[in-house]
Amino acid sequence: MQRDCFTQEQELFRDSYRQFLQKEVLPHRDEWRKAGIVPREMFRKMGDQGYLMIWADEQYGGLGIDDFRYQQVMMEEDSQYGDIGFYHTLHSRLVGPYLKHFGSDEQRARFLPRCISGDCILAVAMTEPDAGSDLAGIKSRAVDHGDHWILNGAKTYISNGINADLVVVAAKTSPDNPRQIGLFLVERGMEGFERGRNLAKMGMKSQDTAELFFRDVKIPKENVLGDASKGFHYLMRGLAEERLIGAAGYLGNAWRSYEVTRDFVMQRKVFGKPLSDQQNTRFKMASLRVELEVAQTYVDHCVTQQNAGKLTPESAAIAKLYVSEVEGRVVDECVQLHGGAGYMEEYEVCWRYTDARISRIYAGSSEIMREIIARSIFGR
Ligand SMILES: Cc1cc2nc3c(=O)[nH]c(=O)nc-3n(C[C@H](O)[C@H](O)[C@H](O)COP(=O)(O)OP(=O)(O)OC[C@H]3O[C@@H](n4cnc5c(N)ncnc54)[C@H](O)[C@@H]3O)c2cc1C
CATH class of the missing domain: 1.10.540.10 (Acyl-CoA dehydrogenase/oxidase, N-terminal domain)
Known part of the structure; x- marks a missing residue:
């Protein structure tokens, strides 16, 4: 392209x-x-x-x-x-x-x-065993003790969770207001900060995704990020950019899957001729190309918007939703075109398929993306 x-x-x-x-x-x-x-x-x-x-x-x-x-x-x-x-x-x-x-x-x-x-390796810990999409539902709690805060809570699915030296931890700072959240800089070695399992996953196997525990961790005032009542707003501010970054990566995975599949169908012979000579293969590959190019055009446009400071939350949500779904369709079709080889780990497309499954779930699931887009349509 x-x-x-x-x-x-x-x-x-x-x-x-x-x-x-x-x-x-x-x-x-x-x-x-x-x-x-x-x-x-x-x-x-x-x-x-x-x-x-x-x-x-x-x-x-x-x-x-x-x-x-x-x-x-x-x-x-x-x-x-x-x-x-x-x-x-x-x-x-x-x-x-x-x-x-x-x-x-x-x-x-x-x-x-x-x-x-x-x-110093970084991580961010929002998700908890009982709250992911609904950030207001987190139970981690930080209490102000004058010159320090005391943090308690448990987080899960935290990327870089094992490697991290500094974790930005979201915790409630008011017993009455569920949207009042603070962000706390928790450092490796702080007393009461422990790591749990490095969780076994379907895909993205090299990423350490871990459980983190905070038991009466003493957080000095110097380790509070900004205003301890504005964490919700801080987290929301970064999300549009995060979704665009995600979309660029999902699309890269889809393009690469398409390319290895193109090479595969050209050399694989079925019924005496290359798989790429079958009309089904040609039409499927053409359809994938259309999806990829359209998605790429939108992502490139969103990057221009981001650089101009004009990327809206709904445009980022559209990019994340659309591209993650294109990625899902493309990698699935690519496995199909590989036949049994597509199910074997020695073929790249196999792990690209399992790696792709998370794109529709994290950084805001497809359902949450639809909510954001719907809110921009109806104003609520
Ligand atoms: C590999 C991996 C890495 C991750 N890294 C991090 C990280 O670094 N830091 C971090 O904080 N979190 C991280 N997460 C967590 C991730 O962001 C959450 O898993 C995700 O936000 C979904 O939350 P949940 O798992 O609690 O699912 P839930 O929120 O329980 O959702 C379950 C289902 O309900 C749907 N749903 C939820 N709300 C609505 C609604 N209002 N309307 C309709 N449907 C709805 C969801 O779309 C989903 O299909 C990671 C997760 C994974 C798997």
């Missing part, structure tokens, strides 16, 4: 990032998937190359690149040539910006340099 949205510098950046992935990530993908975690040193390797938090100011060691196109390039390359379970994007672009937007000068100076170098 011809895309004219990238500058020459961005294409050069793509080339060097792809080379990095081919050298440092691809050879280890199977090993990490078996281990259920990416080694911490990978964050440092990314940091050494300047690939973590590229948006951060140079005073902290960042590159000062706030153009979202670069992030799109990284997502596309990760999902096609890296390992989507290596969750440096969550670190760099989903959690890091909380420090930038809502952290104090002191917090930024304390944490950002180590986050940019890859020495």
